[in-house]
Amino acid sequence: MNIFADFQARIGAIVQGLMDSGRLPADLDLARFTVEPPREASHGDLATNVAMVYARDAKPHFSNPRQMASEICFALAADPDVAQAETAGPGFINIRLAPKVFVDVLRASIEAGGEYGRGARTATKMNVEYVSANPTGPMHVGHGRGAVFGDALANLLDFAGADVTREYYINDAGAQVDVLARSAFLRYREALGEHIGAIPEGLYPGDYLKPAGAALAREVGASLLGKPEGEWLETVRTQAIAAMMAMIREDLAALKVEHQVFFSERSLHKRVHGVSDIDRQVADLRARGLVYEGRLPPPKGQLPDDWEDREQTLFRSSEYGDDVDRPLMKSDGAYTYFASDIAYHKSKIDRGFLEMIDVWGADHGGYVKRMTAAVKAISDGKANLDVRLCQLVRLVRDGVEVKMSKRGGTFVTLREVVDEVGADAVRFMMLFRKNDAMLDFDLAKVIEQSKDNPVFYVQYAHARAKSIFRQAASTFAGIDLSGAALAQADLAVLRDEGELELIKMIAQYPRQIEAAAQAREPHRIAFFLHELASAFHSHWNRGKDSPQLRFVNEERGDLSKARLALVFSLTSVIASGLSILGVAAPDEMR
């Protein structure tokens, strides 16, 4: 039950009536106006800009927006759910709803429980790809942000009604995994008792490869020692990638991040009967005249040292909105990352995903245009790719930036942070911020678990609400506190301003879900929960000065029951929102 969408439809019907009777032009787009809560609560419960939006088109029929507004107000007044409708300001319509409407909303929210606010199932298959960290080492805090954002976004879209698949693209092809293999081979020799000394320049020095080397030694013994690289590279690489992915999956699990599909880049390069998926894609594009051999103009400004003008295999991404055409082949004849990424996105399309979301770090921002261009090209414009960029995270301790250096030993891994402060705090902290805003992640603040961290504020509201139920159970022996029982309470007795404010916020939840999903901004849910928690804490404290406002009142059983129904709804909305964010809703904080 979404009263805003509901009234959007009712007002739309009124406008349609005016169009049918010739009092408005017949071709108005009914999606143009909005119904939202007014900024000032004193203006009423709903506000719509409908008269101002159509003012220009309505010129011949109405001389000004206020005139049209009063006409619509007149029609609205006939609606039994409307207590009052009036024109205000330049032509707003402010609507005050009958108390019954909110009683119904509250009851509906209690009956729906955790399902309250869930959107209708849509048929669209949606693919959300996130994390996709290279399997060459442990994840850092920046990866964590993308992981948390992608995971919460997927939860949000799912709750809003989409059919979501969560996917991880394993970058297990290219030179970097060969470097990984060589690094792991050193650790293998080390595990067999060899003195390997300092890790040579260009290899990964971290200790995290020691277990991989040791595991390899257990599996194959000394059989690879002394062999040329060509004979061991593939074995070691496969083993090392598997070890890194196992580590990454553990780290993700610790952050409560899950994927359904892990897709290997290497599989796209694999040739069956001499042809790989990438070969096929490039050939397709070439057949359509979108691939050619040509020269690229050098970048403006500072030229790279090793720039040489040469002919290469290019994709005409500029025909689909990119700035220049992009290379598909490296000089050594291998495909570029872009080429395999085209084949990867084609795979998603072939698997039925016409709606794709990729979550990337901001350092890949320069890559967005070519990828969206490629998706348009390979799907004939049928598929849509939306790339959400997460700004990189600056790790800070007490306001001072922590310089990270793998070699210097000051590298802070995501896992270390999660183990220290908990997944809930990390997740909420990262979601309490727009994804495209830079984030200073202050270790000291999060580790302190101070009240600076909003996760405790929201969780505390939930725990506090639960404590009311414990209180109620001991005050009223045998009371039935189930949703089904509380929904039967006479909710019309809830008349206090603070109570009504809470009910109105609960009424907004479905709208918040819908808007956040449409904008693909899970942080809105975090902010909404913070506001809801704040309203609840405020109302709670009113009960200090005015005991008659407390939720549990021994003398007034019926009133208490209605208030407990409100608390029930409140806890379920908070728990619902927190579950979208992937944060626990504890019954107590102790």
Added chain:
RNA sequence: GCGCUCGUAGCUCAGCUGGAUAGAGCAUCGGACUUCGAAUCCGAGGGGCGGGAGUUCGAAUCUCUCCGAGCGCGCCA
């Protein structure tokens, strides 16, 4: 030089896809626990949204242009 993201209160950030007097937390100052959990609450001061121009009935939100920050700029992924 070009592209992307961003500039809102002393600090950290929201601002519901263009709406009615720009909000919150922290910090500062002053208050509230024999009372359903004070990890909480109430109050005060503080900005006119980086500068300028434009579109609009109406702009922090859209356009242009400067200034500033971050990221990126064949053959890395």
